Amino acid sequence: MAAPKDPRPCSIADALALVGEKYSLLVLREVCLGNGRFDQLVRNIGAPRDVLATRLRRLVDAGILEKSAYSERPQRFEYRPTTAGLELEPVLLTLMAWGDRHLRKDDDRPMVIEHICGHELLPAVTCSVCGDTVQHEDLTAHPQAPGWTVAGPAEAKPSQTVPS
């Protein structure tokens, strides 16, 4: 069964297979902002219309977006996030925060998000058990598929034995 060339089974990879194609996350951004109509998406994202149509179909099939009519007589549609789609918003927020921090000088943020608490949103990823902000050093990965090694960063874990 297993060819000598099996990538690592991983939810990140699976998620990206759905949502990692070009423009998909930007579609989600617009849709979360409430701009769910086809021409708005074309304009705000700058994607070719055919590519956009393909993405939208895929995202609807995946249950991330839903297509709803906002007008019956001249049939007009609007895409909106499903619950699953909304739950991807944190990914967008985290990515935006990273971009703001590392890709822009100073404070020229093109968009600011306000939290209901009254302040600008500065998202942090925390452990939902202890509440601490997650940091790389505090994490240990446990892959469960057999045969995969997760070498510790500086930790000598000489389990290099990967029987083909």
Added chain:
Amino acid sequence: MAAPKDPRPCSIADALALVGEKYSLLVLREVCLGNGRFDQLVRNIGAPRDVLATRLRRLVDAGILEKSAYSERPQRFEYRPTTAGLELEPVLLTLMAWGDRHLRKDDDRPMVIEHICGHELLPAVTCSVCGDTVQHEDLTAHPQAPGWTVAGPAEAKPSQTVPS
């Protein structure tokens, strides 16, 4: 590269331009796991070698990875995350949590991450000011570039400037 008109200025788009190409985030995943050697990356990700080489060059140029020699005599390299790269890890964790929740039935998670607090990591994105978990309804977007609307059908709010 022919960047098509990118209408909405946005840090999400900018971040994705760097890190949103196929395999880039998987490279980061492996590198954060400590598997930074070329052939490891090829095996664990399943990417063609030439594409991988291109991605690595781009990520190094962008300051997300750095290439360090772990052996001089037979020159051998290893890619490792920079600080900027490590700060992308929360994006991966958030994406993984989403994939675990929405793409997998039950508990067949291919990888479990343990937090230093002793529990399995279930990441949550929170407002770093008030500490609450962010939810879509609690957010208001303020785009600052002129001419862009963030239409909300019920949210026809005059998007005043952010209080200074």
Added chain:
DNA sequence: ACTAGTGAGTAGGAAATCCAAACTCACCAT
């Protein structure tokens, strides 16, 4: 010295995707 093996890539052409503009189709407005 002569093989074989490994790590880190390049080279080349077929296959898949992407892009921009033009086109459709259905409806509404003048």
Added chain:
DNA sequence: ATGGTGAGTTTGGATTTCCTACTCACTAGT
């Protein structure tokens, strides 16, 4: 009747990706 809008589809060429094979530098075994 003509023009306009929304939501796509078609078309055909330009890019990217994919995949196999190849190189290059070095080491290990005999």
